[in-house]
Amino acid sequence: MCMRKILYVILSMCLMAVSVADLSAQEDRREVRKGNRRFKDGAFGEAGIEYMRALQKDSMSVAANYNLANALYRQEDYEKAKEALGRIKDVAPMTPDAAAYYYNLGSVAIAQQDWQTAVQAFAQSLLVNPGDLDAKENYIYAKKKLQDQQQNQNNQQNDQNQDNQNQDQDQNQDQDQNQDQNQDQNQDQNQDQ
Numbered sequence: 001m002c003m004r005k006i007l008y009v010i011l012s013m014c015l016m017a018v019s020v021a022d023l024s025a026q027e028d029r030r031e032v033r034k035g036n037r038r039f040k041d042g043a044f045g046e047a048g049i050e051y052m053r054a055l056q057k058d059s060m061s062v063a064a065n066y067n068l069a070n071a072l073y074r075q076e077d078y079e080k081a082k083e084a085l086g087r088i089k090d091v092a093p094m095t096p097d098a099a100a101y102y103y104n105l106g107s108v109a110i111a112q113q114d115w116q117t118a119v120q121a122f123a124q125s126l127l128v129n130p131g132d133l134d135a136k137e138n139y140i141y142a143k144k145k146l147q148d149q150q151q152n153q154n155n156q157q158n159d160q161n162q163d164n165q166n167q168d169q170d171q172n173q174d175q176d177q178n179q180d181q182n183q184d185q186n187q188d189q190n191q192d193q
Contacts, residue, residue: 029054032063039067044074062088062095069104078111099129106138115149118142 035050051068054061069084085092085105092101106121122139125132 029063031057032061032067035064035067035071039071039074044071047071048075060088060091062091062097066092066097066101066104069108073104073108073111076111078108082108082112093124099125099132099135102128103132103135103138106135106142110138110142113145115142115146119146 031050031054035047035054038044038047038050048068048071051064051071054064055068058064065084065088069081072078072081072084082105085101085108088101092098095101102121102125106118106125109115109118109121119139119142122135122142125135126139129135
């Protein structure tokens with residue numbers, strides 16, 4: 001009989017621990033839902049506050065981090081949006097919303113004119129959801145911008161190389177002129193003697 005009581009107590013404690021963990025998860029979901037309502041109303045700052053409250057209860061909440069990034073993006077705080085997405089970079093690609101995660105990561109990169117990251121993010125989004133026309137358009141746009149950026153860098157590098165060559169030629173010409181002048185002076189001195 002004593003063994004049954006011990007087993008009953010242990011089982012009760014386990015159930016209480018699960019209930020407390022479930023309650024905590026419900027709390028952060030409640031905050032996320034509040035944030036979602038604020039987001040739909042266009043109150044992105046208030047939505048962000050609710051998402052941060054949810055993150056205080058569960059810092060690894062994919063929904064809270066993802067939605068916080070969206071709210072920050074709408075407030076044009078791209079660096080913090082990137083940080084929020086970065087916190088879930090290992091988990092988000094394994095969720096059903098992986099395509100949306102990569103899409104948003106690409107959108108933040110476009111806003112920051114980080115064309116390489118944007119191209120990679122939209123490519124990943126398209127791998128997960130090949131039918132997303134917006135992702136295709138953004139991928140093409142980011143790829144074109146990346147090519148333009150690389151072309152501009154090449155042109156600048158070529159211009160710099162040309163400038164360096166011109167400077168070298170000018171220095172060589174100056175040295176040649178100095179040598180010629182020195183030879184002329186030496187000849188004049190020799191003639192005078």
